[in-house]
Amino acid sequence: MLTSPPVNDAPEKASKADAPDALDPPAPTPRSHVALAICLAATAALLALDLGTKAWALDTLSTERLGETPPVCEPDDRGYMAMQRGRDEPIVLVENWLELRYAENCGAAFGLLRGASQGVRHTVFGTAAILASLALLFMFWRGRGKKWFAWAVPFIVSGAIGNLVDRLRLGYVVDFIRFHWRREVPFLGSEWPTFNIADVTITLGVILLLIDGWIEGREEKARERAAKARAEEAGEAAEA
Template identity: 35%
Template sequence: MATKKIFPSKSSGSLTPWLGIAAIVILLDQISKITINRTFQQGEEKVITSFFNLVLAYNKGAAFSFLHDSGGWQRYLFTAIGIGAAGYIVLLLKKHGGQRMFAWAMSLILGGAIGNVIDRLLYGHVVDFLDFHWDAFGHFPAFNIADTAICIGAGLFILDELRRVHR
C-alpha cells in the first residue's frame, strides 16, 4: 500500500498565495498608473521633496528607456518577453512554491512583468511616474511600482541564491 505524504516536500506548495501576491502587485501598479494618467499631463511634474518628484513619463523601451526611440517594434518584443517570462515564472512557482524566499521573489517579478505588459498592450508604452534625483547626480530614470516589484524580486532572488550556495 502506498503511503501518502502528510507534509508536502519543500519543493512543492500551493500556487494560489504566490499568484495572489502577483495580483496585488498588478492591482497596486495599475491603480497608481491610472491615477497618474488622470491627474497629470505627459511631462508634468510635482515636487514632493528635495529628492523626489511625481512625473508622468511614457517609456516605449525597456528599463531606463533602453531602445525607447527604436520605431515601435520594441513594444512587441518586450510584450512577448514579458508574457514568456510570466509563463516560465508560473511553472517555477508550481514546482518550487514551498521555497518561500524564492517564491516571493518570483511572485514580485511576475506581478511587475504583467503590470508592464498590461501597459504595453493598452497604451503602447509603459507609464512611469516615480522620479528620484540628487543634485550631484541628476535625475534617476522615472519608474513605477511594477519596476520596483521586479527590482525587489530580483534582489530577493539573488539573496536566496547566495543563501543556497552557502548551505
C-alpha cells in the same frame, strides 16, 4: 572446534552504496494549491497597485494634448519622441530630490531599448514578459527555490504583466516617480530614470532571487565540505 560460518555482508554494503546520499539536496516538493493561490493573489494585488497608480498618474499628472497627436514612440527627424499627453506640474515630495512627474517610457525598466522600433519593442518585451512569468509560476508550483524565491515570484510577475498591459493598451509605459539631485554624479548625471511601481517590484523580485541563489550556493558548498570530510574519515578508517 566449531567455528561460525563467515557472514556475507556484501548485500549490506551494496544497499548502502545504492542508498541516496544523506548529504544530497532534497528533491523539490510541489507546493500546495493554497501556496499557489496565495502567490496568485499577491500577484493580482501588486498588479492592481501598479495599474491603479498609473491610472492616477494619467489623470493627475498629465492632460490630453491639443491638436494632432504625434505617432506613438516614433522619433522625428531629430530623434525626438513627442509625448502622447501633456505634462502637468509635478508633485514635489522632497525638495530637490523626489517628485511625481508624468513620463512616457517607450523602452523597458528605466528606459531600456527606448530607441528601438515599436515592432521590436513589442516583440521583445511581450515575449520576455510572458515566458518569464510562465517559467516563474511553473517553478514556483514545482517547489523550486526557497522562501526568497517564493516571495520573488509575485513581485516579478506582477511587474512584467503591469508594464506589458501598458504597452498593449497605450503603446508605451507610464512612469511617474523621479529621483533627481542638484549636482552631477559620475555615470548617473543629475537624475535617475523615471520609473513606476512595476519597475520597483521587478527590482525587488530580482534582489530576492539573488538572495535565494546566494543561500542555495552556500548550502551547496556546505554539502560539498561535509561530503569531503566524510570521505576523508572513511579513508582513515579503511587504513586503520
